[in-house]
Amino acid sequence: MIDLRLLREDPDRVRASQRARGEDVALVDALLTADERRRSSGLRFDELRSEQKSLGKLIPKATPEERAELLKRAEQLKADVKSADAEQNEADEETKRLVLQLGNIVHEDVPVGGEEDFVVLEMHGTIRDFGAEGFQPKDHLELGEALGAIDVERGAKVSGSRFYYLTGVGALLELALVNAAIAQATEAGFVPMLTPALVRPRAMEGTGFLGQAAENVYHLEKDDLYLVGTSEVPLAAYHMDEIIEADKLPLRYAGFSPCFRREAGTYGKDTRGIFRVHQFDKVEMFSYVAPGDAEAEHKRLLDWEKQWLTGLELPFQVIDVATGDLGASASRKFDCEAWIPTQGKYRELTSASNCDSFQARRLSVRMRDGKKVQPLATLNGTLCAVPRTIVAILENHQLADGSVRVPEVLRPYLGGREVLEPVAK
Template sequence: MIDIRALRDDPDRVAAALARRGVTREQVDEVLALDVQRRALIAEGDQLRAEQKQKSREIGAASGDDKQHLIDEVKRVSARLDELEPQQTETEQRLEALLARVPNLPEDEAPDGEDEEDAVELARFGTMPDIDQPRDHVELGEALGLIDLPRAAKVSGARFSYLMRDAVLLEFALVRYAMDRLMPEGFVPVIPPVLTREEALYGTAFLPEGAEQIYEIEKDELYLVGTSEVPLAGLHMDEILDDGDLPVRYSGFSTCFRREAGTYGKDTRGMFRVHQFDKVEMFSFCRPEDSAAEHERLRDLQVDLLSGLGLHGRVVDIPTGDLGASAARKFDCEVWLPGQGRYRELTSASNCTDYQARRLRARYRDADGENRLCHTLNGTAIAVGRTIIALLETHQRPDGRITVPEALHAYLGAEVIG
């Protein structure tokens, strides 16, 4: 969540930044009013406890009417504290609930706008494929026996798929391809749990605002994660890292689950938007002064990974209205899909500054021995399903088979699929 001290010290600046994300001045003023109320209750409580302590000491030395007066005063103070403490707790809970729904402050460089149409193109990579009458991944995958959508719908419903034969080997090849390129860059490979407690989802800001997208297992008080960002961030929840160990980088492979609420009728063909998918995710804990450079590093790694697969795409700067709650700035890599005839998002990289770390209580001890909040960043290395879509459509051949990019030859043991 945002730093309440920054809001308190410079409300106009913070309100102006939040207005770029659709937060009204009335919402900001409501938070400020609760903060004033909370601090007043804390100050009164501290004063009363000090008075209670002082008068309790004086009782021992008093006698007669003076002693009874002091006893009555202590009772009065105790009664007021009994009223005050629940009020303070309620105010703090209300303030916490309001702050939890306030998004991160956007970076000055993030473009204004509401949705993907307002994204700003920063760069392009790879060569645009030149294919006469391109087929999409569904037609290609079903013809080669790589994808089975009807049987998946029979077993699990809409937005599920079976990967079959070489598509399975292609998934494993992509995962190893990503891991092998990330490890020399200092990323520790991780297979995290995909069931987490509420604290980890709250800490990464997927709760409370994103609850409609999450599969909840109420009986066990656990949630299926929509990205391994959640358990990777939770690795250092309530911990203090050493300054000399930063940055700490992880590459996590996991299956991910999303309800895709609100997307009825959108991307219903094929396996572009599904409820279950696999992904290699990059996650970094770093010093605040290093996070902008780390963000660019994640973006450049994404471009390198996609370019290495012979894919063509572009990097876009996501507008403030389309940022996730925790992101201060976000880059997407959109790859050209010949079967759709347009660019589609394959990866994203977000700088969450200290927003998640404040909720996770993830800190580090700096060179002066002071505890400071880390900055956290996340970025997709390989979104397996969407990357398979891109490979099938980009590298399709006139004979219906698929050329395997050279970077995957050693992993897949083949130069052609089909």
């Protein structure tokens, strides 16, 4: 959540952020009113309690005539204190309810607009000209089925649409990707983590996934637990309610976990193959840093993602995501989009988000620098979302005979295999 002092001191900045996100600007004024009521009711409660305590000291010393009047006043104060306490609690709850609906303040350099209004920052790699090579590229599903790597028919039979099996070299390819990604992250100083896939409501709400993203979250009502859509959630909550000494920062974790997404609102989009699915595995980078280091850490996360995709020998572009497509927690987000030959366009493979102190305030993760205690900053970056990465590898590295060349970075994790060969039917 945002700092309420910022709201009081510069409400126009908060309004501008809401407007840029395409969110309700009236929420800002409602929150200002609730915050003022919370502060004034708290002040009134403190004044009444102070008078009540002073009165309590006077009564034993009062004359019989004075005592009767003081007791009468004490009864009235008791009722007033109770009423003021109730009003203070009500105003406090209303303020909390409203502030949790407010998205993070967008960075001033973020392009304004919707999903298609991003700005391309960089281009990497060369798009293959399959026509010049004398063949038409196959899509990842046709390739995956021929390799004995992907089985969506049985995935749908067992679990429904947007589920799949990775079989044979498909399963081995996932394990190779995960091991290579964790190896890169470990070399960069990240602590490898295997995280819970089920979290309590506070962890999900604290990371900002129960607002606009709630429709895509799976909820187990009987247990009141949520299936995570990313290990960002348990990694952000890992230090919940803790104070971290400033000299211990940055803390960097690389989480591997299954991820679950309902994909609500995507009916008819990316229904073929494994590009958009309900369950997948992912390696996620997560950083806790001092607020002043957040922007530099954001660029570092992006650099590690670029290193990963370059190692996989994929053509990709880096975009600055527009305000309306940021998600509630991020003040700025960079996506790396890989070229998908059969779609003829770039598609998101990784993203790196700077959440500033937004999540840390919600989860009460603070840093101590000397005597000063304050919320720190959190950032996250996808290193490898497995199915989409497999899609990009199969399509970009396919050969005319239906086999697929293995990028050199993955060969040590595939027993030195240089090519994935189609299997006999």
